Amino acid sequence: MKKTQVIFLLFFVIISSCREQKTDSLIYYESHEPKKINAPFSDAVEANGFLFLAGQVGMDQGTRTLVQGGIKAETKQCIENIKAVLEQHGSSLDRVVKCTVILKQIEDFAAFNEVYKTYFPNKPARTTFAASGLAVGAQIEIDVIALK
Template identity: 75%
Template sequence: MKNASLFIIILFLFGMSSCQQNNKDISFHKSHEPKKAQAPFSDVVEANGFLFLAGQVGMNHATRTLVKGGIEAETKQCLENIKAVLVEHESSLDRVVKCTVILKDINDFTVFNDVYKTYFPNKPARTTFAASGLAVGANIEIDVVAVK
């Protein structure tokens, strides 16, 4: 896992140094969700064939509320949200190379991990940690880096 993370960091740094030379290689994409169009961040930043997704929580974007059912339901919705963004940008979950997972409670790790495994059979590199105070009272937030 250390080698995979190191490889991603090297690719990122190499890619970013070439992007600095040519900013037209970087695209900042607004959300495809109409209610998020005015958000002060990009849902996806595309650079040198990589897609850097903003963090997703277990929010139903149609209602703009967290799904009910705790960590299991929120993890599923979070990953479905990521899947939708990737599809919108001509990629997919099997092209994800790195995940960062933030749990509100590290004791939710086993339940989260059981759901996560069903979405990522390729086993991308991953960092998981716990922190309090996630956006909108979420139990989980996940961001990913994928290859287009």
């Protein structure tokens, strides 16, 4: 009888240790920019080893205005803003697994892509579409999901 109990207990311990460990921690990161601290969203949220970033536009964070120069300039600044947020939270552009890109005009797709591919040679998954009414009159907005 004792031998059966020991075997059962050992079996239970082995099976229990094989169970997937749950890590449901969420960390909401406020913006590092003083002017965005009262925004009703987080710059980034960390969940289970991933960083989910809020959308970024081609805004110069120093002047709080959109950069001049059209879609290519805004795309470059937008991705530089994403890079800064990722690095602030211990990640980088090469850890991006998914991008969502919103263009004001789908006709800007080719010009946007010229800049985009210089930042993402690993080709993360991506969704791109056009929509009007982007924040602050931007021509582009991008959000990303990255590994921490």
